[in-house]
Amino acid sequence: MRILQVVERFPPRAGGVEYNVLYISRELAKLGHDVTVVTSKSVAQQDVPGISNKGLTIRSSLPDLPRHETDNVAVQVYRFTPRLAFYTLYITPGLISHIFQHIQEYDIVHVHSYLHAEPSIVAIASKFKKKPFVLTPHDMISPYGGLRRVIKNFGDKAFGRRLLRSAAALIAVAPANRDECLQLGAREDQIRLIPHGVPREEFEGLKPSVKLLRDLGNPERVVLSVARLVEYKGGQYIIQAIPEILEDYPSTKFVFVGHDDGFGEELVRQAVKKGVYDTCLFTGQISDERLKEFYATADVFVLTSTAETFGIAALESMAAGTPAVLADLGGLSYILREVGGFPIDMHADVAKQIARAVKAIFKNDVDKNIIAQRQKVLDNCSWASVAKQLVSVYEGVLGSGGRP
DSSP, rough: EEEEOOOSOOOTTTTTHHHHHHHHHHHHHHHHOOOEEEEEEEOTTTTTEEEETTTEOOOOOOOOSSSEEOOOOTTTTEEEEEOEETTTTEEEEHHHHHHHHGGSSSSSEEEEEESHHHHHHHHHHHHHHHHOOEEOTOOOTTTTTTHHHHHHHHIIIIIIIIHHHOOOOEEEHHHHHHHHHTTTOOOGGEEEEEEOOOOHHHHHTTOOOOHHHHHHOOOOOEEEEEEEEOOOOHHHHHHHHHHHHHHHHHEEEEEEESOOOEEEEEHHHHHHHHHHHHGGGEEEEEOOOHHHHHHHHEEEEOOOOOSSSOHHHHHHHHTTOEEEEEEHHHHHHHHHTTTEEEOOOSSSSSHHHHHHHHHHHHSSHHHHHHHHHHHHHHHHHHHHHHHHHHHHHHHHHHHTOOOO
16 A cells, blocks of 8 residues: 655654654555655744744744655655644645645555644545545543643634544544544544554663663662653652652652753752752653663653653553553553553642652562563554554555545
């Protein structure tokens, strides 16, 4: 099959949606399919002129990425320059033109996200060119608050219901994702539950890094957070929990890995105010290889996000053999139920629960549990398996004549 993947951003932008598209594209190519990714050159919230949740951006600061490249497994990537941003909506004329001009060259189109311009562009082009499309609405999640909730409500009414009904198939990455599709009028027979995966071959042989521990100052314990620095990801709860953890385990390092999407200064301010800044490390975005070292070396992983459609980082931590403390919400609830982990009730005292869970992991022998969890992830949650399930969906759509 000739498969077109459409997504607003793509690596080197770090994020769950971006890595999902990267890995499924590579695995589909390995299966012998001709895969093309169409995306923008954006890698950050404020690199495009316009308005974002971080304020007004006057000048473009887009990175110098090639317009077209082919990676080492023959996935073709086309990147176009966005001209204007309005929160989650990017105006990218080259991308729009490319889709309308070339959509008929592909057997099927798979577009990603919900509160972005690309799905609606694909839906319109699909209707005019009579080409079926599959939608994965990664960012359709109800716990959003504030402005994100307002935008979500507007999107639901303005285009969301029509968009979902016009897709030939919908891919839900977790049950909460599926339920929201149904609430907005999608049909049960449209939806296929296909959770995210991990690159098994990259995680099987991981071991703790002595060098990394030395670089961190040889702490006795390491607590790891992997998430963009934005309020809803919950890094503030970890900082609030640090003093209680340090009471029993004073030689603990708290590592925050992730791109600063506007909340980094506030996290630093909170750490300073709590008197725990010296125990914290904010790395920013790091390489995939370095990230795997952190996963394998950490003693515990924490993610208390209030709006996580799935939570790839949580699954990756378990694949590396690191116990996970997770918010019992959204896609993270699915991971807790299907794989395991330590649940956090986000409607109670979150910081106190984090401290209690982290100290329990430090104190107790959880080797047997995490070994079983790790093997379950490696055996059942590979990107290769995800790609095969997607091929089945694509073939079903084409076999039905592309009817939604």
